[in-house]
Amino acid sequence: MKANASLGTVSKERKGVSRERGYIRANGITKRYGEGENAVVALDDVSVEFAKGEFTAIMGASGSGKSTLMQCMAGLDAVTSGQIQLGETELSGLSDDEITEIRRDRMGFVFQAFNLLPALNAEQNITLPHRLAGTRVDRARFDQLVSMLGIVDRLDHRPAELSGGQQQRVAIARALIHSPEIVFCDEPTGALDSRSGEQVLRFLRESVDTFGVTVVMVTHSATAAAWSDRVVFLADGQISGEDTNPSVESVLAVIGGVGGRS
């Protein structure tokens, strides 16, 4: 009941959110996989928006559509219907190249695993977005990032020579190096122990506070969600609730109610 109540108040408050950089919005998106009898509706008419400089966690049971929502909003996957808007830009209807360029210049990604190219060392992996765009690396930002992440002495190591936590931190540096408007993370701490996970989360929090970047993070962990400004709950492809002042307890209360973590 608490979730439903807060959902109402939040959406009222949010009416005045400015449609500037870093603002991203899904408007009635539906994602269906497959055809006919085998069709799976992963997202069912979902509308959600993330404000600039906000750290949002997406939670929900396995198969509830969290990854799908994130992938659709990032333009990694096409929606079946509905619109997605990043700042002033309408994503639906753009060509593959146009969406790719938006991803390259305005977004950052951290996945659960396999974030890095095995052939490149940490530094080269971090600067990859700049190489792809053919732009110059902002050295000051690079230095700031690697020192904040504590990977200064790991820069010339290949991913195979890094621990899982270090790999995730390199991935975060890569996601932030080109000053993106928004960073998507899909279970960034899923493969990490609690200590490494905490380092990653603290850094995400810091980057929101320091750089004003919008962060959208999919997670199963209430502890992780507690680092965020707001938690959006998904169930069966629909938004089932929201928590604008999340704590471990408040989140656990909700996910316990919607099925919790299996």
Add this chain to the structure above:
Amino acid sequence: MISLMLQQLRTNWKRTTAVFLAVLLGVAFVTASLFVGNLYNNSLRDATGDQVLGADLVVTSENGDIDASVISTIAEQPGVVSVDNRLLTSGGLSVGSTSSYLSIGPIPQIEAVRANIPLKEGVWPTAPDEIAISQAQADAGGLTVGETISWTSWESDQTHTFTIVGISPNDTGIGMSVMGAFVTPDSFVQIAPDARSIGLLVDLDDTVSPGSVAASMESVAGSSVQVRTFDDYVDDAVEYYAGGAVAIQVIVLGFAVIAMIAAGIVIANSFEISYAQRTRELGLLRSVGATARQVRRMVLMESAVIGLISAVAGALCGVAIVASLNRLLFDSGRLVFDPVRFIVPVMLGLVVTMIAALAPSRTAMRVQPLQAIRQTEAPLVDHRASRLRKLASIALIALGLAVMGGGIVLAFTVSVDSGMPMLVGILGGAVSFLGVLISTQVVVPAIARFMARIVGNRSSATGELAFSNLNRNPRRTASTSTALLMGVTLITMMAVGVTMIKSTLINVVNTENPIDLEIEGRDDNGSLTSLSASELRRWQEIDGVHAFVVTYGGSVATTDDYPVDLVGVDLTNAQKVLRTNVLAEASDDTLVINQDLGRSLGVTDGDTITLIANGNQVTLRVIVERGIGDHAVVSQSVLETLTPDAPMMGVWIRLEDSASTGDVLKEVRKTELPGITLSISGSAAFRAEMLDILDTIFLIALGLLTASIVIAIVGIGNTLTLSVIERTRETGMLRAMGLKRGQVRTMLATEGVLLALIGCGVGLILGTLYGIAGVYCVFGDSFAVVFSLPWLWLLEIVIVAVLSGVIASIIPARRSLRIEPVEALASVS
């Protein structure tokens, strides 16, 4: 972007080994064939150049002879120091009882020319009875300086005696100053007063330019002569003689192109597999913002770098091969490093690599960003062959077969001499083969599935795994076998073609002359003379003699007094000797003759004829047969009835098929027969020479096709290695479940053998068909084509294919066995 690509390449270089090897082998082959031609031209240039080196101008005439007036006109031109009229006369050189051809010319008169013909031994002749002969002549006759030879002019029939004072370099037969032998100009006029001129060598002083003198000289000397500078002359001569070299080079290059095509198939396949395995990596690049075009550009750049590196390495290998060949074969030929012949193969290698990378790069481009994230590997490509491909291949095969059939029909309706049916046949073959190559994506998977159904279920666990692996990626299986299919098709075609041409021509030769060796004795007057039994019996013992029959001779006459020389043989033995059954119907009351003799005697097949000798008389039935030479053959008893003491005239011998005609003849000649010269005829020598030529052609073709076969084997090894990498986890799991090391090895070897067998099987069938069709296009109805297949060769091809499948699996198996079960299961991505 470039540094990103290079970095990727450095990590992935193992996956490009096959590409590297394939390009290297192909380019090395192309480079070597280009440089060999260049080598030949250079040695030709040296040979030609040496002949006139030192002369400033060369004057030749179209009809051979040069008028004395022209010679004096040329001599009066400004700047001319001297004119050397090169004369030539022919005759026979007698040493002991042997005689050989020896051309003689006067010593070159221009000092500089003479200086360029360094004597191997001795000095230039100065006295009228002195001669310098070439090294080759000296070697052939076992002659040295100081010996005396006699030479008989073919023009005057007069014999002259000379003492050898010098040995000159060899006559290569294309110049005009180096001949078989040299005498002084005075002596030359003596032995050959009417010798013909083969050209003039002109010495100019240094003040004039040869080019301008040549031009002005040609205008005063008249249109019948051609005045060229030394350089132009050599260029023209090389161009003329190099015509043959160009033809050879074109053929060799044809094989090189085949090797490059095989390389292209292997390269495309390696890239395709390599990109499939890098799906996650490529997907990650896409999700962090690489556009599809950027990904494509990156993989294309990658292939360009690999192509360039391996092509340069290949060209260097090619040059190295030629350089060592040069040392081995042409000690005189110098290798000129011609940059064009280096750059062209490198560019070719690069272009082939890039073209081969085009289709796979499209696959790489189609990788979706999500494929980096999703654990399940979405199919990269649609495995079903497109309808277009099916239609195109069926259309091409049908069209090609129709054209090829047209070629055969042409061969039977119009003359085959024009070569027209052959060209049509080749065109049809090429078109249909293109269709086959396109169709492999459809056909090979079908065969693999079929084999799996027939054998797979009944085989062991490893066999079953091998079959299922083969069917897991049909496209890959198809392209892997295609390279081998191409090589095997071509080799089989050559083997079948050459075998059938052989059997057909042997049949023709045998029909014309069914006796391998026919030995007769002749006396000094050239008449037939009898031989004694002991010699004849000794020949029977020679190694390599398969069957043997003594011939008896007798002169008889017809009732019209027309003389006939009869040959009497033991009919049973004679039939064993002859290669056709012309004596099959002969008996004790027949006379076997050929049509010509029948016409002279006024009889035809089935007539009777009465023969008389020494008052004895027999009546015989006439059998007219093709190919018993001009012999009139009767049985030994018939001959004895007519001439009771008929002498032994010689023997007919049939050789073992494996025997060397030369060795047998050498043994025969060892027999000392005073006053008797052996006359040896028969088809053995000709047949052996013919077989030799055909075998050589086949061996050369085989050697040249080896490159493409090796490339194909590299391709099989590559596919297996890459699948091993891909199946690391799976192998680990199988090993954890109890698959033994030996079984892993067997599984991969089975996969390799199956891949090889599919390509080889289809290649054998196609090659046989093409070979047979080719033979009919060549012969038409000009000869009766004798059908025969080189079973041994075909078997060997299968064995080689199986072995290469096993060999190709060795390295992948080692790699696979290095995977520890735990490690394999732990490894992510």
